Amino acid sequence: MIKKVVANATEALEGVEDDMTFMLGGFGLSGIAENSIAELVRRNVKNVTCISNNAGVDDFGLGLLLQKKQIKKMISSYVGENAEFERQMLSGELEVDLIPQGTLAERCRAAQNGIPAFYTPAGYGTEVAEGKEVREFNGKPHIMEHAFKADFAFVKAWKGDEAGNLIFKGTARNFNPNMCGAAKITVVEVEELVKPGELDPNFVHIPGIFVQRIYQGKNYEKRIEQRTVRK
Secondary structure (H helix, E strand, O other), X not given: OOOOEOOOHHHHOOOOOOOOEEEEOOEOOEOOOHHHHHHHHHHOOOOEEEEXXXXXXXXXXXXXXXXXXXXXXXXXXXXXXXXXXXXXXXXXXXXEEEOOHHHHHHHXXXXXXXXXXXXXXXXXXXXXXXXXXXXXXXXXXXXXXXXXXXXXXXXXXXXXXXXXOEEOOHHHHOOHHHHOOOOOEEEXXXXXXXXXXXXXXXXXXXXXXHOOEEEEOOXXXXXXXOOOOOO
16 A cells, blocks of 8 residues: 555645645635644745635634745635735735636646536636636536646545545535645645544545545644624
8 A cells, every 4th residue: 555644744745845836625714724734834935826715814724824925826716804815915915816616616626537627607707707718508608717737735634544535524524625636746634544444435525546645633723713602
């Protein structure tokens, strides 16, 4: 069996360099690769492009990389609760490509499955379609979107085994499964790492073939962006 288990985030991010393109799973702060992001901050990589639904919040998640001006371009669906993301975008300090959420997910999935491009009606007639090929299907115009090309995908799962098989939990499933295998190297951090055969195959969401490196993370904060409670 190919050895996929690494000791920690430092070993998992071997080969990460400036000017690379990264995919990062998560939705808001749910299911983000906290340990891998912390290691990116520690390594102080520069001029990177990040493909992620959003950029966390000001002081957590990808917001930490934005604070240190490590990101040159964000490819996202929305700005969210990150004021620094908004400030850098409006000031022109940060290049931002805002795309429909479904298109973001499909461009990840296309890369995962080796599909170079696809057509979608989402975004036709808006700025999203500028400069893109348009074709009509069943009387409806569609724009062509290309699959993403990334150097690393950083994914968070609930459980995984040493072969790379993964189980996601609840809403933390989000973009994480689509990003597995969608980059040259997929790095997965899990809350619980088990031996092969311990996971029920009926509950495995992503098979190990899509994973190159896996490690057990630690010290997860699992913050909530906005907490609403009754009086």
